[in-house]
Amino acid sequence: MRSPHVLWAVVPVVAFLSTPFLPFVNGPHLWFGIPSVLAWCLLWTAGTTASLALVEHFARHTDEGDEDDSVMRDAYEEAAA
Amino acid sequence: MNTTMAITLIGIVTIAVVGMTGRRPGRGEFSEWTVGKRKFSTFTTWFLQAGEAFTTFSFLGLAGIAFGGGVAAAFALCYLAINFILQYFTAPRMRELGRKGGYLTQADFFTDRFRSPLLGKVVAVVGAVFLLPYLQLQITGLGLIVQLATGSRTGGNLSMVLATVLTVAFVLWSGIRGIARVAYLKDALMIVGLVVLIVGVALSVNGGIGGLFETVRDSQPNLLTFHQEGYDATFFVTAVIISGLGGGLGTMAHLWPPVLAAGSGRALRKNAIWLPLYQIALGIPVIVGFAGILLVKQGSAPNAVALTLAGQTLPGWLVGVVAVAAASAAMVPSAAIVVGISSLLSRNLLSVGNERTQLRTNHICVIGAATLALVLGLTRPGLLADLLLLTYGGLTQLAPAIVMGLAKKVRLDAVPALLGILTGVGVLIWLTFGGVDVGTFDTGLIALVLNVAVTAVAQTVLRSRSVAPVPAEAN
Numbered sequence: 001m002r003s004p005h006v007l008w009a010v011v012p013v014v015a016f017l018s019t020p021f022l023p024f025v026n027g028p029h030l031w032f033g034i035p036s037v038l039a040w041c042l043l044w045t046a047g048t049t050a051s052l053a054l055v056e057h058f059a060r061h062t063d064e065g066d067e068d069d070s071v072m073r074d075a076y077e078e079a080a081a
Numbered sequence: 082m083n084t085t086m087a088i089t090l091i092g093i094v095t096i097a098v099v100g101m102t103g104r105r106p107g108r109g110e111f112s113e114w115t116v117g118k119r120k121f122s123t124f125t126t127w128f129l130q131a132g133e134a135f136t137t138f139s140f141l142g143l144a145g146i147a148f149g150g151g152v153a154a155a156f157a158l159c160y161l162a163i164n165f166i167l168q169y170f171t172a173p174r175m176r177e178l179g180r181k182g183g184y185l186t187q188a189d190f191f192t193d194r195f196r197s198p199l200l201g202k203v204v205a206v207v208g209a210v211f212l213l214p215y216l217q218l219q220i221t222g223l224g225l226i227v228q229l230a231t232g233s234r235t236g237g238n239l240s241m242v243l244a245t246v247l248t249v250a251f252v253l254w255s256g257i258r259g260i261a262r263v264a265y266l267k268d269a270l271m272i273v274g275l276v277v278l279i280v281g282v283a284l285s286v287n288g289g290i291g292g293l294f295e296t297v298r299d300s301q302p303n304l305l306t307f308h309q310e311g312y313d314a315t316f317f318v319t320a321v322i323i324s325g326l327g328g329g330l331g332t333m334a335h336l337w338p339p340v341l342a343a344g345s346g347r348a349l350r351k352n353a354i355w356l357p358l359y360q361i362a363l364g365i366p367v368i369v370g371f372a373g374i375l376l377v378k379q380g381s382a383p384n385a386v387a388l389t390l391a392g393q394t395l396p397g398w399l400v401g402v403v404a405v406a407a408a409s410a411a412m413v414p415s416a417a418i419v420v421g422i423s424s425l426l427s428r429n430l431l432s433v434g435n436e437r438t439q440l441r442t443n444h445i446c447v448i449g450a451a452t453l454a455l456v457l458g459l460t461r462p463g464l465l466a467d468l469l470l471l472t473y474g475g476l477t478q479l480a481p482a483i484v485m486g487l488a489k490k491v492r493l494d495a496v497p498a499l500l501g502i503l504t505g506v507g508v509l510i511w512l513t514f515g516g517v518d519v520g521t522f523d524t525g526l527i528a529l530v531l532n533v534a535v536t537a538v539a540q541t542v543l544r545s546r547s548v549a550p551v552p553a554e555a556n
Contacts, residue, residue: 009166016159016321020307020314028302033291034368035298035305037152041159042364048162048357052169056354 005058012048016041086231088401089408092270093244096263096409100251100416103262111436111443114256115185115424116342121261123348128264129257129339130168130352131359132413133328134161135271137222139366140407145383147370150312151297151304154367160324162357167329169353173346174487175331184341187334187421188429194486197495198432204479205429207506208334209422209450211475215333216418217454220245223411224458229388230404238459244412245455252416253444257338260416267409274406275365278387281394282372293372301374311521319523326529327477330484335414335421415451423447471509474525478505478532493536494543501536505529
C-alpha cells in the first residue's frame with residue numbers, strides 16, 4: 001500500500017533545487033536583511049522539518065517500543081516507489 | 082606562549098579527557114567498541130549524527146566559499162537538509178538490517194545483502210581509500226585553525242600532532258561511546274563559538290548584519306546571485322544533488338556506526354525530522370564569510386577568513402574559545418572517520434578471527450590510519466588533497482547498490498553492483514585527472530549516471546542469461 005503523504009518530503013527538495021531558477025530568489029535582493037537566496041534556503045531548511053513532521057504524522061506507526069522495523073521497511077518501500 | 086595558544090591547548094586536552102570518560106567496563110569486544118549495545122537514545126544519536134554536519138568545513142570552508150562565491154555557500158544548507166530527508170527513510174531501515182544481520186560496518190551490509198564477501202572487500206577498500214583524505218582534511222584543518230588563531234605555524238603543527246594523538250587515545254579507549262561523550266561537548270562549544278563570531282562581526286560592521294548586506298548589494302551585487310565564476314546554477318544544483326545523495330544514502334562508512342548504534346528506528350526518524358532546524362546555525366559562517374568581503378584584505382586565503390575575522394574583532398581569550406570550538410569540530414569527525422576506516426579494514430578486508438582478535442587488529446588500524454593521515458598532512462599535503470577531489474563523488478558511487486540493498490527483496494546481483502561501482506569510480510578518476518573539461522558540472526554526478534547505466538545493463542544481461550532455456554544436452 002502506497003501512502004501519498006510521502007510526497008510531502010519531495011516539496012523541500014524541489015524548493016532547494018529550484019533556487020537558482022526563481023528570479024524572485026536569485027537576484028540581488030535582501031529579505032529580512034539577508035540575501036534572498038540565503039533566506040530562501042534557511043526558510044526551506046526549517047520547511048524540511050515541517051515536511052518530515054507531516055510525513056511522520058500521516059505515517060502508519062505501531063512502534064511504541066523500539067521495534068518499528070517492519071513499519072520502517074514499509075516506509076522505505078513507499079519512498080523508494 | 083600567548084593566552085590564545087594556552088586556551089586552545091587546554092581545550093584540546095579537555096576534549097580528549099571527556100572522550101576518555103565515555104568508556105564502559107566491558108569484555109573488550111569489537112561490537113561494543115563500534116556500535117555500543119545498539120541501544121543509544123535519541124539524545125545520544127542526535128549528537129553523533131549532528132557531529133558529521135558540523136566539521137572544520139563549517140568553520141573554514143563555508144565562510145571561505147561565501148567570501149569567494151557569495152550565496153553559493155548556501156548549497157551546504159540545501160544538501161544537508163536533503164541528507165536528512167533521505168535519512169528519514171533509509172537510516173531506520175539500515176538499523177533494522179544491521180540489528181538482524183549483526184552489521185558493524187557499511188561493508189557488512191554489502192557482504193550480507195548481496196551475498197558477496199568480494200563485494201564487501203571492494204567496498205571496504207573504496208571506503209577506506211576515499212575516507213583517508215577526509216581524515217587528513219580534518220587534521221590539517223585543525224592545524225590551520227590553531228595557526229590562524231595563534232599566529233604560530235609551529236603551534237599549528239604541534240596542535241595537529243597533539244590532537245591526533247589524543248583523538249586516537251580516546252577512540253581506542255572508549256570507542257563510539259567516547260565519541261558520543263565528546264560530541265555533547267563539541268556541540269555546546271560550537272554554538273558558543275558561532276554566537277561569539279556573529280556577535281563580533283555584527284559589532285564590527287557599520288550598520289550591523291543589515292548594513293553589511295546592504296553594502297555588499299550596492300558594491301558587489303553578483304555575490305547575492307548565482308552569477309559567480311565557478312559558482313553558477315550548474316554548480317549549485319549538481320553539488321546539492323551529489324552531496325545530498327551521498328550523505329542521505331549512507332555512502333560514507335563513518336556515518337554507519339551512529340545509525341547501527343541507535344536504540345530504535347523511531348530515534349533515527351525523530352532526529353531526521355528535527356536536525357534540519359539545528360543546521361540553520363550554518364547560516365552564521367556564511368554571514369561571517371560575507372563580512373570578510375568587507376573586513377578582510379581581498380586576495381586572502383578563503384579558508385582563513387573566519388578565524389582572521391575572529392582575530393580582528395575579538396579579544397585573545399575569546400579567539401581561544403572560538404579556536405577550541407573549531408578544534409572540537411575537527412576532533413569529533415576525525416574520531417568517527419578513524420572508526421569507519423579501521424573497522425572496514427580489520428573486519429571486512431583482513432577478516433581476522435573472532436571479535437577480540439578483530440578488536441586488536443582494529444586498534445592497530447586506528448593507529449596506522451591516523452598516523453598516515455597526520456604524516457602525509459604534515460609532509461605531503463598535496464598528495465591527499467588530490468585524492469580528496471574524489472572523496473565525495475567516489476563514495477557516492479556506492480549509492481545505487483545501497484538503494485537496491487535496502488529493499489525488502491534485493492533485485493540486484495553482486496556482479497552488476499560491482500561493475501557499476503568500478504565504472505563510476507573509474508569514470509570519476511578519468512574526469513578528475515584526465516583533463517576533461519565539464520565546466521561546473523559535478524563530475525561525481527556524471528560518473529553516477531554511467532554507474533547506474535552499467536549496473537542496469539549488466540543486471541539485465543545477467544538475468545536474461547539466468548532465465549534462458551537450458552540447452553537440451555545439459556538436461
